[in-house]
Amino acid sequence: TALKPRIGPLRVSGYHQHLFVLDLQVHHLDVKSCLGYGNWLARRWSNCQSRKRQVISRLESYGILEETLQSEWAAQVVTQTRPAPRQSKHKADEEISKIIELEKLVGACAQMVRSLELRFISNQVHDVESFEIEIADARSQHNNLLETLQRRREGLSVTGHAKLVALRGNVFLQVHMNALAVKTQIRDRLRQRKFELERIEWAYRQTVGDQRLRSHAEASVKRREPTLLRLVTTYNGLCDKLMALIRQQKAVRDAVMPHYIPRKGLFELDVDDDIWQDVGLTGDEAEPPAWLADDKARVGIRDLLEKDQCIEEEMRLRRECCNLQEWCQVEWEATVCAMN
DSSP: TTGGGGHHHHHHHHHHHHHHHHHHHHHHHHHHHHHHHHHHHHHHHHHHHHHHHHHHHHHHHHTTHHHHHHHHHHHHHHHHHHHHOOTTTHHHHHHHHHHHHHHHHHHHHHHHHHHHHHHHTTOOOOOHHHHHHHHHHHHHHHHHHHHHHHHHHHTTOOOOOOHHTTTTTHHHHHHHHHHHHHHHHHHHHHHHHHHHHHHHTOOOOOOOHHHHHHHHHHHHHHHHHHHHHHHHHHHHHHHHHHHHHHTTTTTTTTOOOOOOOOSGGGGGGTSSSGOOOOTTTTSSOOOOOHHOHHHHHHHHHHHHHHHHHHHHHHHHHHHHHHHHHHHHHHHHHHHHHOOO
16 A cells, blocks of 8 residues: 555656665665554554453343353354255165164163163172262263254154154155255255345445445345245245145154245244244254344354454564564664664
């Protein structure tokens, strides 16, 4: 930017004059920068502290613990960076196989816990502390496997080992799992679209470059809308197939028809939209996460990240201040040495 006024005159200058003017200008800017380096550090430090105080004040006004905001931010990162599930003809069979393997693991862990308890009852424990650690680990592993198995079963909407084996290759489950995968893709893409538009709405600078970036982002978001609408059409078509299978009594017992996704108002993504309700697709209804549905949590996450940025900037400014002090000390020692 500082060299911009020299562009016009240098276009009609000779080669050596060109180099001389550039070298002289760069040297002048270097000297000017060194003289104003302390003032620049002071301004940056003052602005950083002012931003930090404002952010801390806003965070306190939300009434949400920073640990909660950090956990919500971590959940948001995990949700928005994980790959979307894909459709597959063998998806139901794969899920059934995983559930059967999990059932075997749960049974083995339960047997291990029972054997440890029998050892304790029959006074075969010599080191009580080691035994307590061992049985606690076994119970924790058993509980974790049980929770995973329950989630898998709810996603498949069936229970019982005999049913799982009998349902291998079931057409209804194939359509059911594909519908769940498509709906998850729709939900993830709507979330991404909402956050992209939110970033555009928060833009406050109106320079030419920012206007171009904003128009490019808006066009990019608009260009992805047909893909979302095609996914909605695919999902509603799968719902039609599920309805037909239920009417033909080819579905599992107590199967519930999932809700259709209306195209009207799809991109508004309200909290009470049907896109959040996985009725008939999972064992429970999905609630929108706080990092997406709670306005205070969303704003709090942004302020928490800004606070972290202020802390990082403080560390950088402290290092710059140390570098400036060391440079001044070296220059002073060189000056004293030259005077003596």
